[in-house]
Amino acid sequence: MNVVELTNSGLYCAAGDFYIDPWRPVRDSIITHGHSDHARVGGELYHCTKTSEPILRHRLGADILLRAYDYGKPFKMKDATVSFHPAGHVLGSAQVRVEVNGEVWVISGDYKRSPDSSCEPFEVVPCDTFISEATFGLPVYAWPTSQAVAADIFKWWQEYKEGPSLLFAYAFGKTQRILSELGHLTDQTVYLHGSCETLTKIYRDQGIKMVPTKLVSDMPKEYKFNGDLVLAPPSGHRSSWMKRFKDPQTAFASGWMQIRGNRRRRGYERGFVLSDHADWKDLVSTIIQTGAKRVLLTHGNTDTLERYLREEKHIQAEPLATQFEGEAEA
Amino acid sequence: MQLFAEMFEKVDQTTGTNEKVAALVAYFQKAPLHDKVWATLLLRGRVKRSPLTSLRMRQVFQRLSGTPRWLMDECFSHVGDTGETLALLMNAGMLALDPKPKERSLNEWMTEELVGLRTLGDEDLDRRLLEIWNSAHPEHWFLINKLLTGSFRVGVSEKLVLKALSKVTGDSESVWHQWLMGKSDRDFEELLLTFQGQAPSKELLHAIPFCLASPLEESFFVNEKPEDYFAEWKWDGIRSQIIKKGDQIFIWSRGEEMVTEAFPEIAQMASTWAEDVILDGELLVWGEDKPRDFNDLQQRLGRKKLGPDILKKAPVSFMAYDLLHLNGEDFTALTLAERRTKLESFSGTRTHPRYRMSQLVEFTSWDQVKELQLQSRELGTEGLMLKNKHSLYVTGRKRGNWWKFKVQPYTLDAVLLYAQAGTGKRSNLFTDYTFALWHGDKLVPFAKAYSGLDNKEIEELDRWIRRNTLEKFGPVRSLKTHHVFEIAFEGIANSTRHKSGIAVRFPRILRWRRDKTVDAADKLEDAQKLIEAHV
Numbered sequence: 001m002n003v004v005e006l007t008n009s010g011l012y013c014a015a016g017d018f019y020i021d022p023w024r025p026v027r028d029s030i031i032t033h034g035h036s037d038h039a040r041v042g043g044e045l046y047h048c049t050k051t052s053e054p055i056l057r058h059r060l061g062a063d064i065l066l067r068a069y070d071y072g073k074p075f076k077m078k079d080a081t082v083s084f085h086p087a088g089h090v091l092g093s094a095q096v097r098v099e100v101n102g103e104v105w106v107i108s109g110d111y112k113r114s115p116d117s118s119c120e121p122f123e124v125v126p127c128d129t130f131i132s133e134a135t136f137g138l139p140v141y142a143w144p145t146s147q148a149v150a151a152d153i154f155k156w157w158q159e160y161k162e163g164p165s166l167l168f169a170y171a172f173g174k175t176q177r178i179l180s181e182l183g184h185l186t187d188q189t190v191y192l193h194g195s196c197e198t199l200t201k202i203y204r205d206q207g208i209k210m211v212p213t214k215l216v217s218d219m220p221k222e223y224k225f226n227g228d229l230v231l232a233p234p235s236g237h238r239s240s241w242m243k244r245f246k247d248p249q250t251a252f253a254s255g256w257m258q259i260r261g262n263r264r265r266r267g268y269e270r271g272f273v274l275s276d277h278a279d280w281k282d283l284v285s286t287i288i289q290t291g292a293k294r295v296l297l298t299h300g301n302t303d304t305l306e307r308y309l310r311e312e313k314h315i316q317a318e319p320l321a322t323q324f325e326g327e328a329e330a
Numbered sequence: 331m332q333l334f335a336e337m338f339e340k341v342d343q344t345t346g347t348n349e350k351v352a353a354l355v356a357y358f359q360k361a362p363l364h365d366k367v368w369a370t371l372l373l374r375g376r377v378k379r380s381p382l383t384s385l386r387m388r389q390v391f392q393r394l395s396g397t398p399r400w401l402m403d404e405c406f407s408h409v410g411d412t413g414e415t416l417a418l419l420m421n422a423g424m425l426a427l428d429p430k431p432k433e434r435s436l437n438e439w440m441t442e443e444l445v446g447l448r449t450l451g452d453e454d455l456d457r458r459l460l461e462i463w464n465s466a467h468p469e470h471w472f473l474i475n476k477l478l479t480g481s482f483r484v485g486v487s488e489k490l491v492l493k494a495l496s497k498v499t500g501d502s503e504s505v506w507h508q509w510l511m512g513k514s515d516r517d518f519e520e521l522l523l524t525f526q527g528q529a530p531s532k533e534l535l536h537a538i539p540f541c542l543a544s545p546l547e548e549s550f551f552v553n554e555k556p557e558d559y560f561a562e563w564k565w566d567g568i569r570s571q572i573i574k575k576g577d578q579i580f581i582w583s584r585g586e587e588m589v590t591e592a593f594p595e596i597a598q599m600a601s602t603w604a605e606d607v608i609l610d611g612e613l614l615v616w617g618e619d620k621p622r623d624f625n626d627l628q629q630r631l632g633r634k635k636l637g638p639d640i641l642k643k644a645p646v647s648f649m650a651y652d653l654l655h656l657n658g659e660d661f662t663a664l665t666l667a668e669r670r671t672k673l674e675s676f677s678g679t680r681t682h683p684r685y686r687m688s689q690l691v692e693f694t695s696w697d698q699v700k701e702l703q704l705q706s707r708e709l710g711t712e713g714l715m716l717k718n719k720h721s722l723y724v725t726g727r728k729r730g731n732w733w734k735f736k737v738q739p740y741t742l743d744a745v746l747l748y749a750q751a752g753t754g755k756r757s758n759l760f761t762d763y764t765f766a767l768w769h770g771d772k773l774v775p776f777a778k779a780y781s782g783l784d785n786k787e788i789e790e791l792d793r794w795i796r797r798n799t800l801e802k803f804g805p806v807r808s809l810k811t812h813h814v815f816e817i818a819f820e821g822i823a824n825s826t827r828h829k830s831g832i833a834v835r836f837p838r839i840l841r842w843r844r845d846k847t848v849d850a851a852d853k854l855e856d857a858q859k860l861i862e863a864h865v
Contacts, residue, residue, distance in 0.1 A: 139397075140405050140415060142422030249344075258418065259409055260342075261757035264485070265785075269344050280422065304404045312398065 003080070003098050003105040004131065006320055011107060011131070015100040016080030018047070020107050023323045030082065032109025033093035034059055034172065037325045049084045051120070052092025054202045055172070071120065074099075087111040088122030089276050090173035091203055097125050106290065107131040110326065112275065113282040114146050118180035118208050119173075122286075130292035135277040135326030136255055137301035143255070143279045149272050150181035156251065156270060157229045163247030164191075164225035168268070171196045171233045173276050174253055176203045178231065179210035191216045191225060193232035193241070216244065238267065255279070255327055277327055284308070287315065296320040333361055334369060334436045335470050341486050350486055354494035364437035367521045372482050373491050376514040380480020381444040384412035387479055390459050391416050393452070395425040407805040410757025413475030420463065420471050427460075431467040444477055499527070504539065504725060511536040512588050537571040537582035538608060538654055538662060539725035543715060543732035550716075550733060551696045558719055560666065561691040561699060563711040564734055565649055566624055566821070567614035568631075572648065573655075574600045574607050581613075589613075592630045595641060596648050599682045607676070608655035609648075610723075611688070616647040620710030623823045624835060649686045650677060654723060662723035669723070699735070706737045712820070713737045739818035740834075740860055742852040743843055745773055746813040749795045750806045752780070760795040760807070761788055763839075765817055767830070769854040776830040776857060777817055782839030791842075814846040815839050822860050832857050 010022030018028035025042030034055035053068040084094035106127040252268040255275025263271035309317035340353035409415040476482040492503040569584040615626040626644040653673040677687035713736035721731035744765035752761035766773035798810040821835035
């Protein structure tokens with residue numbers, strides 16, 4: 001029996017009459033997390049975790065109809081029993097467990113297993129069918145520890161005093177993770193591009209400890225940022241915003257930075273391998289740990305992971321063509 | 331190796347040229363003598379032999395790790411580089427290793443560790459590579475792999491290497507350029523002497539760094555006066571210099587390749603001259619009254635032995651542009667007008683049928699030049715060269731001296747049919763495209779192109795390709811026929827080697843024709859017409 005199926009509007013659970021991360025406006029949307037390929041405008045009623053609520057209200061509108069739930073607390077949607085479980089991706093991110101007539105499906109959304117002091121840690125949820133992402137579904141992707149990457153970033157920043165160190169990272173999730181990891185190493189102020197501000201505040205309001213931050217735009221015009229770390233979204237790279245800085249060194253924090261060509265193509269001087277998605281071995285081990293007999297792969301390098309699971313691990317794996325995008329490359 | 335790895339990292343992780351030079355200078359100051367020579371050869375891509383083929387290294391890894399072959403292939407086509415792929419897989423723990431790093435100099439790696447691998451049988455090679463990987467620092471695996479496959483490359487130009495060497499030794503960049511020109515690992519002993527300050531005399535048996543032309547700019551015809559310029563036809567052959575001194579003869583191509591052996595009839599011609607000379611010119615396969623297709627010339631290169639048939643089938647001529655040395659006298663500091671007089675008097679006494687002098691094209695106004703340029707293709711040329719009469723023979727592309735006024739390329743609208751991921755900077759991104767023309771109701775591939783789109787377009791197309799793949803053949807994807815591109819190319823000729831029956835030269839994307847649907851693309855017959863028009 002298919003507890004969840006793919007429709008034109010997205011992943012649909014007929015027994016509960018709701019969608020998970022739909023890409024078209026529907027009545028009931030269960031949202032795994034606030035990234036824009038998972039949480040879209042136009043829905044009538046959103047269901048999400050309590051820590052995700054302020055993020056959704058910020059991104060989709062303060063007046064959206066929304067019901068927030070604790071992690072691990074089951075609730076009924078018609079004939080289905082639903083619960084949220086931490087996905088370790090960003091603050092408030094969840095896997096969705098759906099149980100219908102004793103059959104359990106888990107929809108992972110995006111997830112990672114590396115420790116991250118800015119969000120709830122991933123929890124393995126046993127299930128019959130596991131719907132997984134496969135963004136980094138190739139064995140060349142193997143993440144260094146978060147602490148090692150944070151130490152590299154800190155060293156890179158501290159060794160450059162002649163100008164600002166511009167570190168590009170996604171405004172929601174990655175930025176706060178970096179701010180939080182750096183908090184274990186320093187209490188120096190880090191400067192932010194305007195687009196990171198509100199989300200960083202939402203994280204702080206929910207008790208995530210991070211280094212102190214100030215906005216670039218709040219500094220006097222003549223301030224040089226020499227020796228300072230500045231965080232900005234990738235869209236700021238090589239934009240007119242960058243003209244504000246003299247002699248900057250630049251870096252990008254992303255899982256894609258594992259491949260040298262990706263970094264060189266983007267014109268970043270340094271690449272820090274830091275992703276909010278699972279690497280290859282974590283994808284494989286998570287899938288095995290869930291005990292799922294069947295695995296559906298939504299986005300990323302689905303072909304490779306699918307074949308590997310089938311041929312090497314003898315797990316029934318199939319692709320599921322959603323419109324999720326994983327870690328954007330830009 | 332540590333020093334070399336640090337230098338590599340610094341050069342690789344900055345885009346600033348000053349920082350790159352500083353990293354090179356620091357390296358050349360600290361590194362041992364033999365390492366300096368190896369580093370110079372590696373930075374300039376002049377290590378000719380590779381210890382191992384990429385294929386064999388992949389096979390070793392596959393045997394040792396038990397990774398399924400298809401999975402390795404997926405990784406390879408994603409990363410686009412064998413050495414890097416394997417280093418990533420090693421770091422990911424896909425191969426059981428027990429690293430006990432032992433520091434060795436670059437020279438030790440190049441002359442002791444990474445040698446004699448090609449002749450080993452599979453079992454011995456497996457054992458040897460395991461030893462090599464275990465004895466290298468895990469942070470150096472990437473570099474070691476690149477050295478193993480002979481694919482070491484780093485983002486540093488020739489110029490920056492020369493600049494750094496010049497800073498370290500005090501000899502000028504052009505002197506270093508001459509010392510290093512055409513030198514490979516086969517000249518290691520000689521280079522050792524050079525780095526010890528005992529360079530062979532600076533006497534020139536090497537080419538003088540070529541003087542190059544810039545593409546013509548819009549403003550040229552407004553800012554420049556016709557009386558200051560010579561015009562010559564721009565020939566599409568192999569730009570080269572003939573150096574004759576006593577009984578020694580060298581032919582150097584612009585790519586710093588010594589090509590004497592490929593053109594024995596030209597060397598033979600030069601040996602009949604009484605004078606010692608350095609001549610700048612173009613090697614061309616000359617037909618009845620104009621050069622033949624470039625392919626005829628290209629066959630000459632890359633052949634170890636030239637049979638009499640090819641010498642007969644594609645006889646080469648030398649078209650002289652410039653006289654740089656005559657009997658030991660250096661003319662490079664003379665103006666072009668003065669050098670022209672010397673060239674004409676030298677050429678006047680040549681009788682050999684393989685010798686030609688580039689003729690000046692007469693003109694009095696720029697309008698006339700524009701008119702003349704339209705005849706380029708008919709005459710078998712690529713356009714006109716406009717050279718300032720007062721210019722000296724200087725190294726490289728010094729703007730304002732020589733200009734190239736090239737003919738407009740041919741263009742055809744073609745349908746995107748296949749795509750393949752690129753390598754290096756373009757790895758993991760679909761950037762290698764195959765384009766097709768209509769033949770009846772079928773699309774026939776006619777050209778591959780790798781360039782011409784900007785980064786935004788490449789990314790947009792990449793996303794489209796991922797969503798509109800019909801089939802995969804290894805790394806190649808066949809695509810929905812949907813997009814039309816205007817393809818530009820320089821030459822077009824009949825070919826038996828291509829399915830379409832035609833070969834094009836320097837194809838590239840001119841424009842993404844979003845306004846055109848697939849049925850509006852050009853036909854193979856249109857391409858045939860282009861061939862007929864200039865034969």
